[in-house]
Amino acid sequence: MQTQYVTCPNCHxxxxxxxxxCSNCGAMLPAYNAGPMMPQNRAAVPGAxxxxxxxxxxxxxxxxxxxxFVLGYNTEGIIMLVTWIVGVLLLCGIPSMVMGIIGIVEGIMYLTKSDEEFVHTYIVNKKGWF
Ligand SMILES: [Zn+2]
Structure with missing residues (x-):
């Protein structure tokens, strides 16, 4: 039989x-967890x-x-969208290309961050650019 572990609701x-x-803080423990404790809890980080x-x-x-807009940065989204449209209509698309490059760089930055880092930087701290 596998040893079952429970996570203390008070001190974790x-x-x-x-x-x-709980052997650490003395709080009442639940009878058991849903499954055996994993070395690292891989549950999704909210916002990830x-x-x-x-x-x-x-x-x-x-x-x-x-x-x-997906990240809730409506001001930054509008700035990019307006710059892109104005760029296409009036300025030969050059500002639009710059916006496109910013988008690519930001997209790569999002994807290369860990879930925790991503949530911390963009969901918690609301870093608007890069
Ligand atoms: Zn405890």
Whole structure:
């Protein structure tokens, strides 16, 4: 039989199941976890689901700022979108190309970050550019 571990709801230390009280802080423990404890809990980080979507959109449609809207950066998204449209209509598309390059760079930056880093930088700290 495999040893079961439970995570203390109070201090998050790992205890052998069946002990009743946390060996670290003495809090009441749940009877058991759903499954055996993994060495590293790979549960998705909230907000990390936007990483791939924003990254791909940045690379494919970067100049339009769609990846900014995905991340909730509406001001930055509008700046990119307006710059792209004005660039296409009035300025031979040069500003649009610059916006496209920014989008590609940002998309690659999103995708190369770990989930934790991505959430910390773009969801928690709301870093608007790069
Ligand atoms: Zn505890």
């Amino acid at each position: 230390s790992h205890n052998v199941a069946g002990g009743g009280l 689901d936007k990483k791939v979507l924003a990254g791909v959109l940045g690379i494919v449609l970067g100049g339009l700022g769609i990846h900014k």
